[in-house]
Amino acid sequence: MKKWYESVGPHGEIVISSRVRLARNYVKFPFPGRMTQEQQQALLESVASVMTESAGGREFTLTDLTNGDPLFAQSLMERHLISPEFAGSKRVHGIILSRDESISVMVGEEDHLRIQALGSGLCLQECLKAAMAVDDLLERTGEYAFDEHLGYLTHCPTNLGTGLRASVMLHLPALTEAGPIRDMILAAGKLGFAVRGLYGEGTRSSGALYQISNQVSMGISEEETIGRLSEAVNNILRSEQELRSRMLKERPEFADRLWRAAGILASARSISSRESMELLSQLRLGVAVGELGGVSIEQINQLLRDTQPASLSLLLGGGSLGSEAERDAKRAKMIRDTVKQVLVEEINK
Amino acid sequence: MKKWYESVGPHGEIVISSRVRLARNYVKFPFPGRMTQEQQQALLESVASVMTESAGGREFTLTDLTNGDPLFAQSLMERHLISPEFAGSKRVHGIILSRDESISVMVGEEDHLRIQALGSGLCLQECLKAAMAVDDLLERTGEYAFDEHLGYLTHCPTNLGTGLRASVMLHLPALTEAGPIRDMILAAGKLGFAVRGLYGEGTRSSGALYQISNQVSMGISEEETIGRLSEAVNNILRSEQELRSRMLKERPEFADRLWRAAGILASARSISSRESMELLSQLRLGVAVGELGGVSIEQINQLLRDTQPASLSLLLGGGSLGSEAERDAKRAKMIRDTVKQVLVEEINK
Numbered sequence: 001m002k003k004w005y006e007s008v009g010p011h012g013e014i015v016i017s018s019r020v021r022l023a024r025n026y027v028k029f030p031f032p033g034r035m036t037q038e039q040q041q042a043l044l045e046s047v048a049s050v051m052t053e054s055a056g057g058r059e060f061t062l063t064d065l066t067n068g069d070p071l072f073a074q075s076l077m078e079r080h081l082i083s084p085e086f087a088g089s090k091r092v093h094g095i096i097l098s099r100d101e102s103i104s105v106m107v108g109e110e111d112h113l114r115i116q117a118l119g120s121g122l123c124l125q126e127c128l129k130a131a132m133a134v135d136d137l138l139e140r141t142g143e144y145a146f147d148e149h150l151g152y153l154t155h156c157p158t159n160l161g162t163g164l165r166a167s168v169m170l171h172l173p174a175l176t177e178a179g180p181i182r183d184m185i186l187a188a189g190k191l192g193f194a195v196r197g198l199y200g201e202g203t204r205s206s207g208a209l210y211q212i213s214n215q216v217s218m219g220i221s222e223e224e225t226i227g228r229l230s231e232a233v234n235n236i237l238r239s240e241q242e243l244r245s246r247m248l249k250e251r252p253e254f255a256d257r258l259w260r261a262a263g264i265l266a267s268a269r270s271i272s273s274r275e276s277m278e279l280l281s282q283l284r285l286g287v288a289v290g291e292l293g294g295v296s297i298e299q300i301n302q303l304l305r306d307t308q309p310a311s312l313s314l315l316l317g318g319g320s321l322g323s324e325a326e327r328d329a330k331r332a333k334m335i336r337d338t339v340k341q342v343l344v345e346e347i348n349k
Numbered sequence: 350m351k352k353w354y355e356s357v358g359p360h361g362e363i364v365i366s367s368r369v370r371l372a373r374n375y376v377k378f379p380f381p382g383r384m385t386q387e388q389q390q391a392l393l394e395s396v397a398s399v400m401t402e403s404a405g406g407r408e409f410t411l412t413d414l415t416n417g418d419p420l421f422a423q424s425l426m427e428r429h430l431i432s433p434e435f436a437g438s439k440r441v442h443g444i445i446l447s448r449d450e451s452i453s454v455m456v457g458e459e460d461h462l463r464i465q466a467l468g469s470g471l472c473l474q475e476c477l478k479a480a481m482a483v484d485d486l487l488e489r490t491g492e493y494a495f496d497e498h499l500g501y502l503t504h505c506p507t508n509l510g511t512g513l514r515a516s517v518m519l520h521l522p523a524l525t526e527a528g529p530i531r532d533m534i535l536a537a538g539k540l541g542f543a544v545r546g547l548y549g550e551g552t553r554s555s556g557a558l559y560q561i562s563n564q565v566s567m568g569i570s571e572e573e574t575i576g577r578l579s580e581a582v583n584n585i586l587r588s589e590q591e592l593r594s595r596m597l598k599e600r601p602e603f604a605d606r607l608w609r610a611a612g613i614l615a616s617a618r619s620i621s622s623r624e625s626m627e628l629l630s631q632l633r634l635g636v637a638v639g640e641l642g643g644v645s646i647e648q649i650n651q652l653l654r655d656t657q658p659a660s661l662s663l664l665l666g667g668g669s670l671g672s673e674a675e676r677d678a679k680r681a682k683m684i685r686d687t688v689k690q691v692l693v694e695e696i697n698k
Contacts, residue, residue: 252674256618256681266692267612269605325601332605343615343692 004102005305008297009121013288014240015233016169016209016301017118019080020127020226022135023154023163024113026142031155032091032110040092044107050141051096051105051134060103064094071321074310080118080169082106103130105138110155111163113138122233124166124226132222151218161218166226168233173208173285174243175236181210184236192216193232206274207281207304212236244289258286265339270328273309276335280304283339294345299338307331353451354654357646358470362637363589364582365518365558365650366467368429369476369575371484372503372512373462375491380504381440381459389441393456399490400445400454400483409452413443420670423659429467429518431455452479454487459504460512462487471582473515473575481571500567510567515575517582522557522634523592524585530559533585541565542581555623556630556653561585593638607635614688619677622658625684629653632688643694648687656680 005017025031029039048062065073065087073087082095086109093108106114115138117130145153151161159165175181185195195212212233214225247254261282265271271279284300286292306315313321316330354366374380378388397411414422414436422436431444435458442457455463464487466479494502501512508514524530534544544561561582563574596603610631614620620628633649635641655664662670665679 252678253619259616259618260613263612263614263616264609265612267608267615269608270602329601340692340696343689344696347689347693 001099004100004118004120005301006298007120008301009119009123011237012121012297014171014237015122016171017080017120018123018127019119019167019169020117020124020131021165021167022113022115022131023111023152023159023165024115024135024138025111025145025153025155026113027145028142029112032108032112033155035091037092040108043112044092044094046141047105047107047113047138048094048096050138059099060096061099062094062096064092065089066092066094071310071313075308075314078308078311079305081116083109085109103134105134111159122168122230122237124168124230128164128166128222128226158215159217161216161220162222162225164217164222164225165213166229167211167213168229170210170212170233170236170240171208171281171284171288172210172236172240173281174247175240176208178243178247180239180243184239188212188232191228191232193229207277208285209277209281209304244285248289248291255291258282258289258291262286262292262339262342265335266343267336268332270325271332271335272324272328273307273331276307276331277304280307280335283342292342294341294343295338303335303338307334350448353449353467353469354650355647356469357650358468358472360586361470361646363520363586364471365520366429366469367472367476368468368516368518369466369473369480370514370516371462371464371480372460372501372508372514373464373484373487374460374494374502374504375462376494377491378461381457381461382504384440386441389457392461393441393443395490396454396456396462396487397443397445399487408448409445410448411443411445413441414438415441415443420659420662424657424663427657427660428654430465432458434458452483454483460508471517471579471586473517473579477513477515477571477575507564508566510565510569511571511574513566513571513574514562515578516560516562517578519559519561519582519585519589520557520630520633520637521559521585521589522630523596524589525557527592527596529588529592533588537561537581540577540581542578556626557634558626558630558653593634597638597640604640607631607638607640611635611641611688611691614684615692616685616689617681619674620681620684621673621677622656622680625656625680626653629656629684632691641691643690643692644687652684652687656683 009015029035029043044064051060052062073082076082076095077084077087081097081101081104086093086106089108091108096105096107098104102118104116115131115134117127119127147153152163154160154163172181175184188195192215193212194215195210197206197210214229261279265279265283280300280303283292284297287295287297287300305311309321309327312327312331321327358364378384378392393413400409401411422431425431425444426433426436430446430450430453435442435455438457440457445454445456447453451467453465464480464483466476468476496502500510503509503512521530524533537544541564542561543564544559546555546559563578610628614628614632629649629652632641633646636644636646636649654660658670658676661676661680670676
């Protein structure tokens with residue numbers, strides 16, 4: 001079975017992924033901060049049994065992270081399946097994950113449930129639908145904490161209301177390089193959206209990857225939230241698209257840079273996580289604008305994900321992160337094996 | 350017929366070329382600064398007729414540079430066949446050149462004659478022999494200005510004595526990077542040698558290419574000059590060789606850098622003269638130490654020579670230098686077409 005990220009979705013040349021997350025708490029338990037360890041355990045088990053039994057056609061598996069392998073937890077974080085706080089939590093906590101990795105439930109985060117749906121490209125509607133189906137399923141096992149005025153009750157007041165956080169991960173190299181990205185971030189803020197670097201709040205952008213998400217979840221319906229965010233994303237898409245075409249036409253050094261990125265990726269013997277992110281970003285842009293061939297957007301997405309420290313170590317069968325020098329050499333090898341096809345394709349032309 | 354630089358000579362992994370130059374003046378004419386235009390013309394014609402008629406098995410041709418194409422003069426300079434001063438001279442001046450380009454006579458430089466012999470690798474003895482054969486030939490047409498105490502009389506007192514300048518062009522990337530090159534230059538100076546960057550006196554090194562030459566030509570025979578210089582070069586060779594092996598073994602980032610240079614050269618769409626010199630220098634080192642394959646030292650030597658501005662423009666059939674952007678794009682194409690074989694070889698392994 002294919003993972004969700006192994007195909008490219010709508011507007012895949014710019015949109016990496018869409019995500020919808022719902023925060024929920026049961027009435028039958030105190031809020032996580034006040035739960036006993038027994039209650040935490042009971043919650044995790046009850047959610048896992050519902051999910052793995054009534055799968056709705058998908059296969060779900062529970063991974064108990066309470067005393068789990070920190071390397072595995074880090075790899076889940078790198079794949080945006082869990083938050084850094086969740087990875088480091090001291091409570092009983094675990095994740096229930098569908099086989100294609102598109103649907104997951106974090107149990108024991110700052111709320112009882114964090115229901116998540118991920119999809120490739122711009123597909124917020126589909127993600128909302130999938131998350132709501134799980135939401136309905138889990139509501140059958142117990143009443144949610146809900147207030148007529150405040151909506152769903154959550155640990156953090158910023159999640160009150162729908163408990164919905166919708167976000168889209170965008171690849172915006174042209175807007176980043178040409179400069180307008182700063183103004184767009186400010187403008188998005190005024191419209192109620194937050195734009196952040198790759199790993200959420202407070203992290204700076206790396207590889208020109210950005211996450212845009214709604215900041216408000218009260219006084220607005222789920223559908224309206226998704227609709228407004230989609231509109232904002234479409235505006236950014238158009239600007240990025242336009243700028244890419246213009247740069248390719250007007251700046252000869254633009255194509256040179258894309259090719260050099262491919263050349264370095266196809267030949268380096270050692271490469272850091274940060275440098276590979278930057279160069280893979282250029283490569284992705286080169287393929288998206290049709291300047292480079294021989295590799296697909298899917299393959300580049302996969303490299304962006306698999307060459308992160310924990311994922312790389314797990315994929316290559318190491319039980320530990322190993323030294324940085326070892327990782328840099330393994331990362332370079334993995335990237336080379338794919339990216340050399342860019343040069344092969346050019347030579348065969 | 351092959352040009353002299355189309356094969357690799359002794360110690361070719363480090364020594365690019367050897368050169369011997371003899372300065373001579375005839376008694377029958379005043380020194381160049383005091384010659385009339387008619388005398389300058391008569392000198393050029395008489396030397397040319399001797400050389401082209403008594404070729405000694407080689408074919409010589411005269412190129413009169415007096416009103417010549419400045420682009421062609423620049424390309425001769427790039428190939429170290431004439432000096433920058435000679436290229437810009439206002440006098441009647443020309444060069445008589447053997448078909449394999451190994452032997453040349455500049456007529457009308459600061460001395461009447463500058464007899465030159467060039468060879469691939471470390472071959473000072475052979476160069477001296479070739480230059481002296483031409484010297485004997487030209488002496489038959491007129492007595493040389495010679496003083497029992499001062500030796501051959503020359504325009505500049507630094508050339509008095511044998512009139513001999515012997516030099517070796519070396520590729521010393523390991524000594525340059527590890528640092529000892531500075532001390533070696535100082536030490537060479539104390540032994541009576543000068544070490545300079547690629548284009549002679551006062552130019553800084555580019556691409557880790559250095560020229561070492563004798564500074565003294567009085568009170569020392571031709572053979573002794575050549576012998577001492579060969580010894581000094583052999584000492585430098587050993588240090589460079591040793592350091593290269595050590596770097597390859599002890600520094601993993603060393604191989605990475607060599608591969609990245611190949612990757613950029615195989616993919617760039619635009620490259621400046623300076624950058625290509627630096628990267629080709631890394632490539633040459635990579636092939637010399639056996640880390641990179643698919644291209645030969647000869648091919649890299651050829652690229653180092655042919656991608657210089659005037660040579661590039663002439664080779665690609667442009668009548669002028671063109672714009673810098675055009676040259677950078679053409680240079681990148683020429684380099685790519687050769688260097689991509691490094692990656693092809695690796696892929697086919």
